[in-house]
Amino acid sequence: MLPLPLRVLRLTLACAFLAASGPALLAQRVAVEARHGVVTSAHALASQAGVEILQKGGNAVDAAVATGLALTVVYPVAGNIGGGGFMVIHLAQGGQHIIDYREIAPAAATRDMYLGPDGELINGPGSSTVGWRASGVPGSVAGFALALEKYGSGKVSWADVCEPARRLAAEGHAVTQTTANGLRNSARHLGRFDESRRVYLKDGAFWQTGDWWVQRDLGETFARLQKFGPREFYEGETARLIAAAMAANSGTITLEDLKNYRAVEREPLRGSYRGHDIVTMPPPSSGGIALLQMLKMIEPHDVAALGHDSSAKYHLFTEAMKRAFRDRAEYLADPDFSPVPVAPLLDASYLRQRFADFDPDRTKPAAEIAPGLGKAVVAAVPAPESLETTHFSIVDSAGNAVANTYTLNGAYGSGVTIPGTGILMNNEMDDFTSKPGTPNKFGLIQGEVNSIAPRKRPLSAMTPTLVFKDGRLILITGSPGGPTIINTVLQVISNVVDFQMTPMQAVEAPRIHHQWMPDVLTYEKLSMSTDTIRALEARGHTVRMRQSYEGTYQGDAETVFIDADGLRHGAADPRKGDSAAIGY
Numbered sequence: 001m002l003p004l005p006l007r008v009l010r011l012t013l014a015c016a017f018l019a020a021s022g023p024a025l026l027a028q029r030v031a032v033e034a035r036h037g038v039v040t041s042a043h044a045l046a047s048q049a050g051v052e053i054l055q056k057g058g059n060a061v062d063a064a065v066a067t068g069l070a071l072t073v074v075y076p077v078a079g080n081i082g083g084g085g086f087m088v089i090h091l092a093q094g095g096q097h098i099i100d101y102r103e104i105a106p107a108a109a110t111r112d113m114y115l116g117p118d119g120e121l122i123n124g125p126g127s128s129t130v131g132w133r134a135s136g137v138p139g140s141v142a143g144f145a146l147a148l149e150k151y152g153s154g155k156v157s158w159a160d161v162c163e164p165a166r167r168l169a170a171e172g173h174a175v176t177q178t179t180a181n182g183l184r185n186s187a188r189h190l191g192r193f194d195e196s197r198r199v200y201l202k203d204g205a206f207w208q209t210g211d212w213w214v215q216r217d218l219g220e221t222f223a224r225l226q227k228f229g230p231r232e233f234y235e236g237e238t239a240r241l242i243a244a245a246m247a248a249n250s251g252t253i254t255l256e257d258l259k260n261y262r263a264v265e266r267e268p269l270r271g272s273y274r275g276h277d278i279v280t281m282p283p284p285s286s287g288g289i290a291l292l293q294m295l296k297m298i299e300p301h302d303v304a305a306l307g308h309d310s311s312a313k314y315h316l317f318t319e320a321m322k323r324a325f326r327d328r329a330e331y332l333a334d335p336d337f338s339p340v341p342v343a344p345l346l347d348a349s350y351l352r353q354r355f356a357d358f359d360p361d362r363t364k365p366a367a368e369i370a371p372g373l374g375k376a377v378v379a380a381v382p383a384p385e386s387l388e389t390t391h392f393s394i395v396d397s398a399g400n401a402v403a404n405t406y407t408l409n410g411a412y413g414s415g416v417t418i419p420g421t422g423i424l425m426n427n428e429m430d431d432f433t434s435k436p437g438t439p440n441k442f443g444l445i446q447g448e449v450n451s452i453a454p455r456k457r458p459l460s461a462m463t464p465t466l467v468f469k470d471g472r473l474i475l476i477t478g479s480p481g482g483p484t485i486i487n488t489v490l491q492v493i494s495n496v497v498d499f500q501m502t503p504m505q506a507v508e509a510p511r512i513h514h515q516w517m518p519d520v521l522t523y524e525k526l527s528m529s530t531d532t533i534r535a536l537e538a539r540g541h542t543v544r545m546r547q548s549y550e551g552t553y554q555g556d557a558e559t560v561f562i563d564a565d566g567l568r569h570g571a572a573d574p575r576k577g578d579s580a581a582i583g584y
Contacts, residue, residue: 101143
């Protein structure tokens with residue numbers, strides 16, 4: 001196992017300490033600077049895996065695959081090969097490309113599969129969030145393989161990029177305090193399933209900080225992937241183990257589902273903001289459309305003059321968020337199954353009209369905001385929200401770059417571990433509309449357009465994004481956090497463009513969130529003054545501090561900034577205790 005550079009160890013320890021204090025208490029730090037390449041992710045060992053591949057001659061895509069596979073081992077709360085996600089690629093000599101490796105619904109999925117005899121949503125095992133029926137067909141391995149095949153350097157092999165993950169699993173790694181606490185906090189969820197209890201809870205004894213954790217089954221899974229290639233996951237012994245376990249536990253994923261899975265390429269969404277070009281995710285992610293809508297709504301306003309932490313700025317951003325999320329609820333879904341009105345939603349005249357009723361002195365109640373292109377669904381009620389997913393950003397010495405966001409959905413996904421593989425499965429079926437008009441676990445209300453259907457991809461909020469100035473890539477960013485992802489990315493971009501913040505300032509700065517329903521503006525702990533809260537309440541807002549099982553902070557915006565001299569700045573978000581940027 002490669003030793004961590006001293007500067008990375010210092011950064012990791014600092015992040016672990018500062019994450020407990022919250023963004024409002026952070027002392028300004030500098031980002032990790034690198035002349036050649038930089039990887040920033042939620043765990044130092046995964047960032048090191050990416051740098052290892054860069055130093056072997058691989059490019060940013062090669063390093064992204066190694067980082068994503070390594071996160072499966074060291075960051076099991078969201079790192080995965082049992083889930084899926086999205087990758088935005090920039091090739092210095094070849095433009096931008098999108099890999100959609102989102103999970104798909106199994107062939108046996110039905111529109112009402114999560115409704116009980118009384119027509120109400122099922123809770124607990126058998127629901128869209130817990131157990132063997134909660135998983136879509138995983139896409140991570142296929143997505144990484146497609147990216148490597150089409151856009152990798154050709155200088156490193158599939159076996160090479162699997163090796164750091166295999167080594168970390170088979171030879172072991174030290175359990176961090178963040179991992180130990182996360183597993184213990186999810187003991188009820190993971191403890192429902194014998195294999196998850198054995199592997200991830202140490203049979204109830206719990207992994208402790210500093211324990212050396214060997215994941216033998218997961219190491220053997222990566223060894224099979226090395227030997228037989230990525231299709232082994234879908235057609236080999238790993239596929240057979242997944243299908244057999246599903247069949248034995250009334251799950252819905254079959255061997256045929258796995259064989260039929262394919263990652264796909266899509267056209268990037270493109271927009272602009274104050275002379276900067278934005279490249280981001282198209283549907284089935286809702287993130288890119290909502291991000292570009294909000295940027296265009298706020299662009300006519302002098303955001304910098306309002307002041308970063310002012311009630312006026314927070315009010316402006318909240319009103320844009322409400323309208324974008326209202327459109328999200330109505331129109332966005334898998335474009336392979338339902339027509340998504342991308343061009344009308346991003347039309348400049350439409351967005352001017354959409355925000356024409358903005359009142360700087362008064363909020364518009366969410367219940368009064370209609371979808372901008374017609375139709376309407378019923379209002380939502382509050383629901384708990386997870387923060388889990390994970391994002392990493394990479395740039396190499398040639399200027400190639402990757403923004404990748406992927407997930408198991410909730411923390412540790414469905415809670416199910418496939419026996420003999422070490423693979424945690426996703427609970428992405430909850431991202432469909434299980435019952436139109438009823439909020440999912442993120443409190444999001446969605447319409448019929450995102451209903452469950454066989455082989456359909458569920459709607460997502462993941463928003464891996466690239467920002468260019470005068471044709472030059474300057475920013476690579478994204479975040480976890482369910483629906484908060486979109487608003488986190490919005491604020492990081494605004495921090496850089498409107499307020500000329502340094503990369504670490506842009507990442508550390510406090511964040512707010514509104515998602516139309518519930519009609520609540522949330523803020524991070526200690527990040528908003530009493531005077532500001534009162535000023536927002538005077539405008540009619542309901543303002544609350546964020547509350548979640550994991551804390552009161554929003555997102556994990558692992559970000560890379562490239563300055564005019566070509567110096568790479570890796571900004572690891574201190575909201576995650578193990579996050580680290582590593583450069584060379």
